[in-house]
Amino acid sequence: MEKKVDTKFTWVIKKKNFSSLQSRKIVSDTFNVGGCKWRLSAYPKGYQVDNFLSLYLEVADYGSLPSGWGRHTQYTLTVVNQCSEELSRRHELKHRFDEKSNSWGISYMLPLSELHDNYSGFLVNGELEVVADIFLLEIIGKVEFVSRMFEKHPEIASGFRIKNQNLRTGYMNLLLSLIDTLRQSPHKLPKDHMDEAYDALVCLTNAGFKLDWLKKKLDQVPETKEKVKANEIRMQETQKELKLKSKAEVLRSRSSAGEGEGRGVSFRSSSLIR
Incomplete structure (x- = not known):
């Protein structure tokens, strides 16, 4: 339905x-x-x-x-x-x-x-x-964008038969809204927005629009989100490792400096005994 x-x-x-x-x-x-x-x-x-x-x-x-x-x-x-x-x-x-x-x-x-x-x-x-x-x-203000879209996908409205101008405008605005949604960064699209995007796609397809190319992009969003999430996790892990290495180097440096001071004191003490 x-x-x-x-x-x-x-x-x-x-x-x-x-x-x-x-x-x-x-x-x-x-x-x-x-x-x-x-x-x-x-x-x-x-x-x-x-x-x-x-x-x-x-x-x-x-x-x-x-x-x-x-x-x-x-x-x-x-x-x-x-x-x-x-x-x-x-x-x-x-x-x-x-x-x-x-x-x-x-x-x-x-x-x-x-x-x-x-x-x-x-x-x-x-x-x-x-x-x-x-x-x-x-x-x-979206005329140029719409023109480029029809040039790239000339079949997009080949099955769209609605005559009422108000309804035609409404469907076109819905299509532009769906495209604007998919132009956002995938990780910024929550699940409810994705559900609404699929609902809009079904509505437009039932009205006669040929949107296989748009469905393909929509289907790719979850995979892209997973890749972005995985990259973010790797970056966080890398940053954590770098911080640990930096901290370890500081500790080793302090330890080496402490040992050097200890040897210096021991040498002076032995000299005084002689």
């Missing part, structure tokens, strides 16, 4: 009391959707407004992106009501992120009076749950 590739990110802000957070801005961990790096930012006391929780989606790596980059994105920001899903506060947005606008969201996400109400269901056991669901409509 084909698995749905997750476009959601859940952020649980853990504090005994959300109101005790003195930071003007709280930032989530960086996460990846559609081959792009994102993060969420929350303003516990409001951003450019008072008495509201403000919530924004940000491009996490905007400073390292090439000139002219852009991401046309449709997304949903939700503050989860942990007592009743129907009472969750949800906002749907559409925005074109670029060099001039790398962050976009809602200033009036949730009134603080409602957030801190003990019976509202938003802040439970000192935890606030926020969910972002992101769908990329267009990515600008």
Whole structure:
């Protein structure tokens, strides 16, 4: 059965009391959707407004992106009501992120009076749950990379028959995300990321993409990780041996110096006796 590739990110802000957070801005961990790096930012006391929780989606790596980059994105920001899903506060947005606008969201996400109400269901056991669901409509700045990929693997989309443009864009973004994942150092890929990569590969293959070359790379990752791990162990053992040898040489040097001093004292003593 084909698995749905997750476009959601859940952020649980853990504090005994959300109101005790003195930071003007709280930032989530960086996460990846559609081959792009994102993060969420929350303003516990409001951003450019008072008495509201403000919530924004940000491009996490905007400073390292090439000139002219852009991401046309449709997304949903939700503050989860942990007592009743129907009472969750949800906002749907559409925005074109670029060099001039790398962050976009809602200033009036949730009134603080409602957030801190003990019976509202938003802040439970000192935890606030926020969910972002992101769908990329267009990515600008990867055209050259995509062109090179199709030149090298012209058969890649020969069986891809989906007509809906939004779905076509979504599948292409998923493919780029998978390739970006495999471009990382193998030892930095945890098992859950590998499982997600295989799920994405199955999804793309079922849609008609010819990705035997990509599957081969994915299958090689565990072997590469083992080699990297073995090399690291050998390096650690070598460093340990060098340290032991160095320590032994120092001890021998000190021992030799001590014996020399002892012989000198013995010689002077015998001279005095004569």
